[in-house]
Amino acid sequence: xxxxxxxxxxxxxxxxxxxxxxxxxxxxxxxxxxxxxxxxxxxxxxxxxxxxxxxxxxxxxxxxxxxxxxxxxxxxxxxxxxxxxxxxxxxxxxxxxxxxxxxxxxxxxxxxxxxxxxxxxxxxxxxxxxxxxxxxxxxxxxxxxxxxxxxxxxxxxxxxxxxxxxxxxxxxxxxxxxxxxxxxxxxxxxxxxxxxxxxxxxxxxxxxxxxxxxxxxxxxxxxxxxxxxxxxxxxxxxxxxxxxxxxxxxxxxxxxxxxxxxxxxxxxxxxxxxxxxxxxxxxxxxxxxxxxxxxxxxxxxxxxxxxxxxxxxx
Numbered sequence: 215x216x217x218x219x220x221x222x223x224x225x226x227x228x229x230x231x232x233x234x235x236x237x238x239x240x241x242x243x244x245x246x247x248x249x250x251x252x253x254x255x256x257x258x259x260x261x262x263x264x265x266x267x268x269x270x271x272x273x274x275x276x277x278x279x280x281x282x283x284x285x286x287x288x289x290x291x292x293x294x295x296x297x298x299x300x301x302x303x304x305x306x307x308x309x310x311x312x313x314x315x316x317x318x319x320x321x322x323x324x325x326x327x328x329x330x331x332x333x334x335x336x337x338x339x340x341x342x343x344x345x346x347x348x349x350x351x352x353x354x355x356x357x358x359x360x361x362x363x364x365x366x367x368x369x370x371x372x373x374x375x376x377x378x379x380x381x382x383x384x385x386x387x388x389x390x391x392x393x394x395x396x397x398x399x400x401x402x403x404x405x406x407x408x409x410x411x412x413x414x415x416x417x418x419x420x421x422x423x424x425x426x427x428x429x430x431x432x433x434x435x436x437x438x439x440x441x442x443x444x445x446x447x448x449x450x451x452x453x454x455x456x457x458x459x460x461x462x463x464x465x466x467x468x469x470x471x472x473x474x475x476x477x478x479x480x481x482x483x484x485x486x487x488x489x490x491x492x493x494x495x496x497x498x499x500x501x502x503x504x505x506x507x508x509x510x511x512x513x514x515x516x517x518x519x520x521x522x523x524x525x526x527x528x
Contacts, residue, residue, distance in 0.1 A: 223413040226293045227292055229286045230409055233402045235278065236283060241395040248475075249451040250487075254467065256333065257474055280398055281368050287398070288365045292407040295332060296321050302339050310334045325362045333359075334478030342412055347423065350408065356437040357401075364391055373521055393436070400432035419508045421449055421486050447484035447508075450475075454491045462519060464493040464501070490528075492517065502528045 228233075251258040276283070284458040299321050309318050311327075311334055322328055332339065332355060363385035369375050374383040379395040393401075402460045407426055427442035434441050452471055456464040469491070475485040489505040503518065503526045505511065516522070 220279070220413075222293070222297045222409075223415075225233050226409055226413075227476055229289045229293070230406065231282065232286050233290070234406055236279070239295065242374065248448065249453065252452065252454045252471060252474075254454075254456060254470075266298070267300055267497065269335065271432075277376060277379050277395060280393075280395065281374060283398055283402065284381060285365060285395065287402050287405055288361055288411055289355065290476060291361075292325065292328070294354065294405075294408065295328060297412070298341060299328065300332065301342075302335075304342075310338070329359055336526060347418065347426070350426070353437050353439055356379045356439055357433075360436060360438075361391075363387065363389070372445060391436070397433050397436065398440065400429040404429035404433070407415070419506065421507050422488065424484060444484065446482055447486060450485060450487040452487050456491065456518075457494050457497070459493070459495070463517040464491070464519070465515065466491050466516040467517060468511060468516060472514070473483055490515075504528045 249260045251260070285407070296337075301319055303321070306327075307317050307319060308315055309331055310316075311318075311331060313334075318331065320421075322331070339347070343350050364374075364383040367383050368386050370385070373385075374381065376382075379396065381393045382390060384390045385395075404426060407416075407422055407429070411418055411422070418423065423448050424444050427444040428447065430437065431441050431444055436503075454466055454471065456466060459480070471487075475487070478485055486507050487510070488504075488507050489510045491503045491505075492499055493501045501518075501520060503523050505526055509526070511523075
């Protein structure tokens with residue numbers, strides 16, 4: 215089950231490309247990115263985020279597109295749940311609806327029926343979430359239910375407006391919702407990350423997991439479920455240069471790097487870092503290792519040679 219990743223990719227291709235283009239042109243939720251150079255004695259910091267003199271113009275354009283962005287984002291969410299239903303129907307066509315067992319041969323067109331089918335069979339259905347992101351089914355379904363009528367109002371009605379970077383929608387029952395530009399982009403980013411995971415474009419690591427949780431925290435007022443309190447985190451590239459060998463080994467004191475971030479983490483800032491270690495002889499690169507976020511060694515001190523961590527050598 216859930217092996218038809220190409221079908222999901224095809225189903226969501228247009229909306230995914232659209233909102234990826236929009237997100238790439240904005241920086242409202244840009245993670246603070248930093249490169250730190252370390253030579254065993256001192257740290258030199260270099261910020262990688264540059265100013266963008268066109269950002270104001272971009273924000274104005276994005277603000278005017280908020281209704282369309284909302285609809286495209288919801289389409290991604292709908293596509294994910296259609297895929298979940300399709301995969302389950304391939305294994306079992308008998309589902310419960312309104313306390314009756316029925317045979318479902320194809321996915322219903324109406325959003326309300328899809329939502330009811332999922333709600334009535336919530337614990338019976340299989341989901342494509344790995345154990346460490348199983349919480350996502352509750353959050354995504356809460357968003358799917360909550361935003362359905364508001365999506366319909368934009369498509370079929372005209373009871374919505376945009377002003378001061380806020381999209382305000384009144385549904386047919388006269389309930390209203392206010393979605394800020396920051397919340398809308400968090401919604402977009404959330405669905406981009408999840409769609410990329412489900413289609414096999416990307417794999418899950420700590421950075422992705424924290425990005426997902428951060429987006430969910432930002433849109434807490436929409437899904438109204440528990441927060442993860444991942445409001446403050448940054449991603450750091452650490453480049454550790456070792457200029458001399460000792461007893462035929464490059465010695466890397468990783469403990470010093472970890473200790474360097476303790477002050478920030480004590481202030482509630484989650485620091486995620488990857489690590490590139492460069493061994494130099496006479497100021498020329500002899501060998502290097504690259505450890506992604508989830509694979510930075512736990513040891514505080516490493517004795518590195520050409521036989522060490524071969525799969526991470528570059």
